[in-house]
Amino acid sequence: MYTQGLDQAEPLGDEDLSRLSERFEAKVAAEDKVEPTDWMPDAYRTLLVRQIAQHAHSEIVGMLPEGNWLSRAPSLRRKGILLAKVQDEAGHGLYLYCAAETLGISRDEMVEQLLAGTAKYSSIFNYPTLTWADCGAIGWLVDGAAIMNQVPLCRCSYGPYARAMVRICREESFHQRQGFEIMTVLSQGTPEQKAMAQDALDRWWWPSLMMFGPPDAQSTHNDRSMRWKVKRFTNDELRQKFVDMTVPQAHFLGLTVPDPDLSYNGEHWVFGEPDWSEFKRVLSGDGPCNRERLAARNKAHDDGAWVREAAVAHAEKKRSRERVA
Amino acid sequence: MNASPEPGQRSTWPLWEVFVRSRSGLAHQHVGSLHAVDAEMAIANARDVYTRRGEGASLWVVPATSIVASDPDDKESFFGLDEEFRHPSHYVVPDGVVGI
Ligand SMILES: [Fe+2]
Ligand SMILES: [Fe+2]
Numbered sequence: 001m002y003t004q005g006l007d008q009a010e011p012l013g014d015e016d017l018s019r020l021s022e023r024f025e026a027k028v029a030a031e032d033k034v035e036p037t038d039w040m041p042d043a044y045r046t047l048l049v050r051q052i053a054q055h056a057h058s059e060i061v062g063m064l065p066e067g068n069w070l071s072r073a074p075s076l077r078r079k080g081i082l083l084a085k086v087q088d089e090a091g092h093g094l095y096l097y098c099a100a101e102t103l104g105i106s107r108d109e110m111v112e113q114l115l116a117g118t119a120k121y122s123s124i125f126n127y128p129t130l131t132w133a134d135c136g137a138i139g140w141l142v143d144g145a146a147i148m149n150q151v152p153l154c155r156c157s158y159g160p161y162a163r164a165m166v167r168i169c170r171e172e173s174f175h176q177r178q179g180f181e182i183m184t185v186l187s188q189g190t191p192e193q194k195a196m197a198q199d200a201l202d203r204w205w206w207p208s209l210m211m212f213g214p215p216d217a218q219s220t221h222n223d224r225s226m227r228w229k230v231k232r233f234t235n236d237e238l239r240q241k242f243v244d245m246t247v248p249q250a251h252f253l254g255l256t257v258p259d260p261d262l263s264y265n266g267e268h269w270v271f272g273e274p275d276w277s278e279f280k281r282v283l284s285g286d287g288p289c290n291r292e293r294l295a296a297r298n299k300a301h302d303d304g305a306w307v308r309e310a311a312v313a314h315a316e317k318k319r320s321r322e323r324v325a
Numbered sequence: 326m327n328a329s330p331e332p333g334q335r336s337t338w339p340l341w342e343v344f345v346r347s348r349s350g351l352a353h354q355h356v357g358s359l360h361a362v363d364a365e366m367a368i369a370n371a372r373d374v375y376t377r378r379g380e381g382a383s384l385w386v387v388p389a390t391s392i393v394a395s396d397p398d399d400k401e402s403f404f405g406l407d408e409e410f411r412h413p414s415h416y417v418v419p420d421g422v423v424g425i
Contacts, residue, residue, distance in 0.1 A: 037394070037397035038397060084377075087377065091373075091377065098357050098359065107337065164357070167356075311362045312338075315363040319363075
């Protein structure tokens with residue numbers, strides 16, 4: 001229903017436009033929510049379409065690194081948990097595609113952009129899952145960072161996005177806990193298992209810090225995004241919160257955070273600078289697994305074509321039978 | 326919806342709005358939407374997408390095109406009745422009077 005009425009019937013005059021835009025700014029400043037059929041500036045719509053679509057793509061591509069371990073999980077319980085988690089991520093992608101569709105873009109358009117490689121998704125999913133401990137590190141760190149990012153989005157000014165985020169956040173804490181449980185078991189296991197946990201932390205730590213995006217001084221859309229209450233905290237603020245939360249957890253595990261500059265200043269954990277050139281490289285398509293991820297999504301889409309075609313044909317046949325009867 | 330898509334061309338499946346009754350005694354509530362070729366697939370997908378943790382005792386799926394909505398541009402004139410006297414807070418109950 002939301003996609004109806006989005007085509008502007010007649011162009012608005014300058015006077016109307018400035019009146020509408022004033023009202024919009026006042027409404028957002030007052031913490032009122034924007035709903036799909038409300039008037040909104042084109043730039044607000046564009047910003048949200050881009051952010052929600054990227055978010056949806058990240059959930060979908062995010063299934064791949066852990067999907068790699070579904071057939072090799074170390075026990076039936078772990079396999080059930082991992083399946084449930086990966087299924088949740090598919091669900092998150094679907095909630096978000098729906099939210100983006102309320103802004104007038106179609107699902108097919110977004111999927112096409114992802115498959116063509118023209119859409120962005122979180123840089124973190126372009127790293128490989130080499131051992132079982134990586135599934136622990138992903139749940140603990142990657143889902144942990146996602147929660148940090150997503151909880152403030154539950155108060156986002158755009159209603160459908162905020163509502164999708166409420167559902168997602170409710171499901172994320174299970175993801176983080178199952179990951180931390182894997183890390184706990186490995187850290188308290190044999191020396192080889194503990195080494196495996198340490199190795200996973202070594203490889204996932206910095207990419208997890210990069211999940212919050214470039215440093216504030218370099219990030220372009222921050223101001224507008226904050227004014228329109230899409231973002232509530234800056235990248236650096238969220239990164240700091242994440243480090244403050246995670247370092248004591250690493251200590252509990254008896255693991256070492258791979259940062260020689262890490263120190264406590266009595267209030268916060270001060271940390272070193274992530275390698276931003278690596279971040280840029282991975283984001284622009286040249287990370288360790290970018291090509292593999294894109295190829296896997298395309299293969300899944302192509303392999304599923306006959307299922308989609310059969311579903312349409314079946315529905316059509318049923319309808320024509322009903323018409324005859 | 327188009328019957329069978331041209332090879333290589335994607336056709337968008339109809340949009341369905343999903344409503345969940347979380348337990349007996351409560352009303353169905355809108356939770357989101359999804360795409361499906363028909364009602365049967367919409368119900369099956371709604372279960373998988375919106376009720377993975379026993380959130381539902383009953384599901385409704387409604388073709389989005391069947392929903393008739395009020396005109397968003399008329400919001401103010403349509404809902405903007407200023408009749409405070411319809412609310413109990415409009416009335417002053419004299420001191421000492423109880424039960425009203
Ligand atoms: Fe997720
Ligand atoms: Fe997750």
